[in-house]
Amino acid sequence: xxxxxxxxxxxxxxxxxxxxxxxxxxxxxxxxxxxxxxxxxxxxxxxxxxxxxxxxxxxxxxxxxxxxxxxxxxxxxxxxxxxxxxxxxxxxxxxx
Amino acid sequence: xxxxxxxxxxxxxxxxxxxxxxxxxxxxxxxxxxxxxxxxxxxxxxxxxxxxxxxxxxxxxxxxxxxxxxxxxxxxxxxxxxxxxxxxxxxxxxxxxxxxxxxxxxxxxxxxxxxxxxxxxxxxxxxxxxxxxxxxxxxxxxxxxxxx
Numbered sequence: 582x583x584x585x586x587x588x589x590x591x592x593x594x595x596x597x598x599x600x601x602x603x604x605x606x607x608x609x610x611x612x613x614x615x616x617x618x619x620x621x622x623x624x625x626x627x628x629x630x631x632x633x634x635x636x637x638x639x640x641x642x643x644x645x646x647x648x649x650x651x652x653x654x655x656x657x658x659x660x661x662x663x664x665x666x667x668x669x670x671x672x673x674x675x676x677x
Numbered sequence: 678x679x680x681x682x683x684x685x686x687x688x689x690x691x692x693x694x695x696x697x698x699x700x701x702x703x704x705x706x707x708x709x710x711x712x713x714x715x716x717x718x719x720x721x722x723x724x725x726x727x728x729x730x731x732x733x734x735x736x737x738x739x740x741x742x743x744x745x746x747x748x749x750x751x752x753x754x755x756x757x758x759x760x761x762x763x764x765x766x767x768x769x770x771x772x773x774x775x776x777x778x779x780x781x782x783x784x785x786x787x788x789x790x791x792x793x794x795x796x797x798x799x800x801x802x803x804x805x806x807x808x809x810x811x812x813x814x815x816x817x818x819x820x821x822x823x824x825x
Contacts, residue, residue: 589774590750590775590776590777591774591775591776640772640774642734642737642738644738647738649734649735649738651734667738667741669734669737669738669741670774670775671731671732671734671737671772671774672702672704672720672731672732672737672751672754672774672775673724673729673730673731673732673772674729674730674756674765674766674768674769674772674773675700675724675726675728675729675730675756675758675766675768675769676700676727676728676729676758676759676760676761676766676768677726677728677729677766677768
């Protein structure tokens with residue numbers, strides 16, 4: 582399955598400045614692994630913990646066709662040809 | 678240096694006062710690469726907290742899509758501290774993920790919801806490093822262009 586992955590400014594150091602790169606996979610998890618093979622180091626910025634039990638980082642948002650994947654199965658969210666995956670870092674902080 | 682017009686500065690301060698004692702947050706978007714904060718967008722603090730702020734993930738996507746369509750980027754990312762000084766906390770530094778943005782902090786600790794001077798300061802936060810910068814307040818948005 583070929584998808585488009587939109588890359589936020591802070592991660593474009595991994596994609597030679599590209600705002601969007603092609604992705605491959607049938608789940609978000611596979612798309613991220615494919616991304617890592619083309620842009621080494623990027624996976625660690627998206628996923629926390631070891632491979633098997635890894636999950637999306639708390640302050641990274643990922644959307645498949647505008648749906649927040651936290652509500653659609655997380656890393657196991659299915660993707661199909663032509664889907665768009667958007668990665669956006671949270672805008673957050675505070676005095677705490 | 679951050680150059681910002683009076684009306685936009687006042688809108689940020691008014692938002693911070695209104696939401697006190699919770700933290701207020703938002704962005705000022707501008708044409709990509711221009712460094713001109715032109716379009717003020719108040720955001721909802723999904724955390725509704727006096728010590729934390731976070732854009733709602735659905736609002737966040739809409740905001741970025743909208744900026745994308747207009748060829749904009751977040752020139753300013755602002756939020757308020759309501760009991761402490763207008764200086765980035767460890768959380769602010771750890772979570773800052775817009776390397777091109779001016780991070781504006783406002784503190785409402787002195788006067789809360791009331792009128793009165795409000796600390797208004799600006800920083801660059803890149804790779805965990807904070808650099809405070811001068812804030813130049815100009816009279817109108819047009820001045821942002823002419824002095825650029």
